[in-house]
Amino acid sequence: MTSPTRPESRRPASSAGAAARERRAKRELLRPTRRRALVRRWMVLLIFVGVLAVLYVVFFTPVLGARSVDVRGTQGLTPDEVRNVAAVEMGKPLVRLDTDEIAQRVATLPRVANVNVERSWPGTVEITVSEREPVxxxxxxxxxxxxxxxxxxxxxxxxxxxxxxxxxxxxxxxxxxxxxxxxxxxxxxxxxxxxxxxxxxxxxxxxxxxxxxxxxxxxxxxxxxxxxxxxxxxxxxxxxxxxxxxxxxxxxxxx
The missing domain is CATH 3.40.50.11690 (Cell division protein FtsQ/DivIB)
Incomplete structure (x- = not known):
């Protein structure tokens, strides 16, 4: 006697649909995370580029370069005499100016006892001199x-x-x-x-x-x-x- 054939075992349709929905839900959850990661990468890149741009402007362009020389403390000397000896390179970025070298040049003036040179942003070099007093x-x-x-x-x-x-x-x-x-x-x-x-x-x-x-x-x-x-x-x-x-x-x- 031939035994009856059993129907083939199949996965319920409801289980397959649930798995698909689960996969879609995971993709939906990951999508904002990926977007945020992409935004962060772009922000880091923009900040890096911005820093490079600022450094370039400060160090290699005349935007923050020397435009004037302010001389203080003169008595027997004139401000122009100090400026001429200081020989500040106009237009050179302030951060690249050697203030010690400028001070050494000003100190060669016989009347100068002490000299101080400072940068004053955005574009001024301040030179303060103390002249010798006679006794x-x-x-x-x-x-x-x-x-x-x-x-x-x-x-x-x-x-x-x-x-x-x-x-x-x-x-x-x-x-x-x-x-x-x-x-x-x-x-x-x-x-x-x-x-x-x-x-x-x-x-x-x-x-x-x-x-x-x-x-x-x-x-x-x-x-x-x-x-x-x-x-x-x-x-x-x-x-x-x-x-x-x-x-x-x-x-x-x-x-």
Missing amino acids: AFAKLADGAHMIDPSGVVYAIVPQAPPGLPSVDVPTLGTGDAATRAVVDVLGKIPPQLKQQVVALSAKSAGNVQLTLTTGQVVKWGNANDSERKAMVLAALLTRPGKVYDVAAPELPTIS
Whole structure:
């Protein structure tokens, strides 16, 4: 007897449809994620390109280049004198300017004691100078040579400013021991005495001599112990005399 044929086993239609719907749902979920990833990649690329563009503008174009030079602090010098020596390259990007090199050029001006150079965005170079201040002068054939507290002779003018004492030394300049001794004494004596000094002379660093407004002469010696010498001299000046010797303050003399 022939056994009856069983119907072929088939997957229910409902199961196949559910699987298809599940696949579609997964694709729908992944689609926004892919879009976001693509947007992020584009944003990173745009930011990178933007940074490159900014760097190019800052470093290689005159957009943020030097357009003006602002000079401050000049007295005897003029701003144009400083600008000419500074030689700032107009149009060169500020970030590529060597401010130290500019400062070194300005410092070659004899009147300049200190100089500071800064960038001021978007296009200005600021140069601030401090000029040397005279403490004395030496009258020579070509004019009055201005001397600063370090003994630097930095300018020659036709006439010295009023109130400055004159200096007489064998060889004027920072390399001369007598010059250094004279300005050292001037820097150490009290203001009351300094106002009375009209002239200083020294043949060497050890025999500085002061001439006062009264015509009286003070033999000071070297610059050592100047505070004590000034105190001794103040007491001696209460007595009549033409020459006051305080080179050895423990044994002063009047003549």
